[in-house]
Amino acid sequence: MANNKMLIGFFVASESIFFLMLILAYVNFHGTITDGPTAANSLDPLRTGIFSLFLLASSFSVWLAGRSMASKNHFMLKIWLVVTILLGALFIYGQASEWLGLIDQNITISRNVFGTTFFTLTGFHGFHVCVGLLMLTILLGLAMFGDFKGPKSDGVECVSIYWHFVDGVWIVVYSVIYLWAFL
Amino acid sequence: MENLGGLFNPSSPDMEAMTDLTYYILAISIVILAIIVVAVTYIIIRYRKTPGDKTEPYQNFGDTRLEIVWTVIPIAIVAVLFQLTCSTMKVIDPPIGDREPDIVVIGHQWWWEFYYPDSGVITANEMHIPAGKKLLLRVESIDVIHDFWLPELGPKIDAVPGHTNHLWFAAAEPGVYLGACAEFCGTQHANMRIRVVAQTQEDFDKWQEEELVVPKTPRSGIAAEGAELFQTKACMNCHTIFGTPAAARIGPNLTHLNNRQTIGAGVLTNSPENLAKWLIDPQKYKQGSLMPNMKLSDSEVKAIVAYLEALK
């Protein structure tokens, strides 16, 4: 059924407008902050950059999972799903520890517009990563029970499209928040 | 037409330009509407199905040439409308350059503050201007979005917190012009009215001088009691009276309340009786107003009224 992939395609298009608005809000306030924390004085682009690599790598691994399924290699499908979940979880760990560090310095969502836009944008992205992890875990469970006979599965392909999207959004978010402040 | 007000009684050159444009474009609209109405009426009469007629009419699927015609004509009309719009804009909204504003208008929930930077006059709800002069207003807000609007004198302009706007403003003839806040700003949006008093230059100068006088605080009698109450009964927490410690800007500046025609941004005409009524229970006349019922006794009300009346 092409329907499912078409649905997820348009859904992702719709979601990208949602993120576009959050990014525009961030951009809108970027130059207006006169005092208090900003991206430049409170973020660590290198550390977050390393954690970002995990997310980028997970896009690759979910692609490999799809390839394994296409070649009916069920064992590798499970392995790559596990790898994807671990990489995604590492990224979330990185984000959580970054947040805790900021909150420790009293940089919160209510501190100033940087806090507001930063936590909202990264928070909604993190939420999407978590939803993706949930779906990947369900896929893994189904794979364990031998649900995917291959070579095609809308379930795996749709989650994979979504996961690539979450990854793509992060590239933009990282560029706008981290690279813009430090380059 | 004059007593219809608003667009029907344009009282400044800018408003006249806007009225002309509105009439012009509405006339075009009415012509278009009339064409459609006539066509539809004709169709209703001419092409009604006769009872018993079971045949189908000629099946006409369209005509590309006709479609092009009725695409091009609206494009031409739109071009005309836009041209008219641009030329009117040029008249009524020229660039400000580095001109300083003559009056600063500040929106508050639910009253207006007017500040004259040149003379230092501060007043509320009633803006005096010299007639026949093109003034530049700077429009601001300290709380929510308001909109400064005199329907007979020109465009509306929003008073946006954190964003400064400018408005060219004039009244051709002396007179009193009524306006109101046009952007919904909360409970008492309806009673956030504006009076513009356009005066001859001499009268305006005289008014300005009066406003600048720092009144003497009464030393004796009931008015002196009122002066005392004003400082002790929390009035001073919100209001200013020049020459006293009261210098807060939450409510209107009351130094020359006597000179104003209304109380509460237009809810009551200004008289000692109405002022007393207002002081007894502002919420009765302007429910939701930020001025609370201070639970003053009758004698306290009398004293404060006497004090405010005595400020000259």
Add this chain to the structure above:
Amino acid sequence: MSKIPLVPENTKPLPALGENQGMLSWVASVDHKQIGIMYLISTMVFFVIGGLEALVIRMQLAKPEFDFVSPEVYNQMFTMHGTTMIFFVVMPFLIGLGVYLVPLMIGARDMAFPRLNALSFWLVVFGGILLYYSFLTQSGPSEVGWFAYAPLSEKPFSLNKGPTYWALGLLATGISSVASGLNNIVTILTMRTKGMTMRRLPLFVWMILVTSFLLIFVIPIIASAFAMMLLDRLLDATFFTPAHGGSAILWQHFFWGFGHPEVYILVLPAFGIISEVIPVFSRKPIYGYEFVAGSTVAIGLLSMGVWAHHMFAVGLGNVANLYFSLASMLIAIPTGIKVLNWVATMWGGKIWFATPMLFATAFIIEFVLGGLTGVAIASVPIDWVATDTYFIVAHFHYVLFGGSLFAIFAGVYYWFPKFTGRMMSERLGKWHFWLTVIGFNMTFFIQHFLGLMGMPRRTYTYHDFPYWGSMNLLSTIGAFVLAISVLIFIWNIRRSLKHGEKAPDNPWNAWTLEWATSSPPAVHNFDLVPPVRGRRPLWDLEHPDNPDEPNAKIVL
């Protein structure tokens, strides 16, 4: 994937409304027809609620300095009236009509995602309950208007819970709208019956398709704004609070970035209804099909670039103002093309003025009036005169009531026989029609003048300026005439459900596929979908000697 069929096959046909089949068969339904009908019924409930709110507003304004209700209640009423009518009446009605009709019109068994369809419907109900739950909170529902301008809608200016419930409720319906937009798009793009090419798609389906694209691309704008507003209100974020570095104008950009395309979401499916009704009752094909469909796409695209014409008084500067002025005026062109094509369709026809056609004809006039005032206020200086006055109230009621709602009434009378198997009463229908026309114009026409005379919107009281009292009183009387017309409408529906004349499969002798099945349709929609060789499959069947596309290949 597993081969479980998406829809459990019911054995019984769709129950007619009066028959007692148990509530569960409705609540648990994933059938597009049952969901469609539930949409229509719930919008009727909200329509009555929103109408009562309107009556409170008009009562309060019946005379100068009246104190029928307090300012707070008045503000709550106009906030809830606008929100209800837009998000819980017109939008879900048109979506619900689409849910019912799109699969039938394209010859499909159901929507592409029946469960998602059910989710969409129940989310609307959930959103409505959230919105109206705010009546039970201590300080009542939101009183900051349907536009909820910041910072008025923020702390410390709105400390009540109303705006929070308002935003949550609309967020729920927003998710619902995106879901139904996605569902419609996939359904229309992939589930058309053989021979139903995009160029043969019924115009109603075209309009639903364009609307669905608008839904999935503009609802996220307001969803993100609601998220920001809720973060501001609940977690003290500072998006829209200028006192803490936020921006009041940003909210307006987001709101109208959604809000203006929303206008077309509310009116394009109505255009679709009109484009179905007028040809059938004129006994002619739609004039210039490609131009009607193409102009819809043009409107959809243009509508996303005109939002700041709602913000001419904000002070964005002349360059921005003039751009948005021109862009907004351009929308008049595709809209004009549509109107002229409808008129051309009627021209030379043999018109049967049954109730649906009466409403469709009145629609043209009322909508053109609303559209023309719309073009006028796209001109910046005229907007500076008219914005935030009753002129605007009159303008958008001509578009949304004279436009969308008249079309909705036309649609109800037109498709009621298909939905229920019974005809609506023509006699009551004519009463409904004439009272609606009289009441509507009486209420709103006069408001153009009130606005130009300087009466601001959203004010719970007004001074007794010359003529203001009598003009407002006239408007209020008109509102009550409208209320009576709605009562007649509801009575007509109730009565016709029980005692209406039994409807044949195709009572209007119409041409689209939904009329090729029984009234009401069987659960599986069609025993046999007729072959589609042109835009009017049933015409082709009836007139084999004179088909729309004589050279069309016969697809078997």
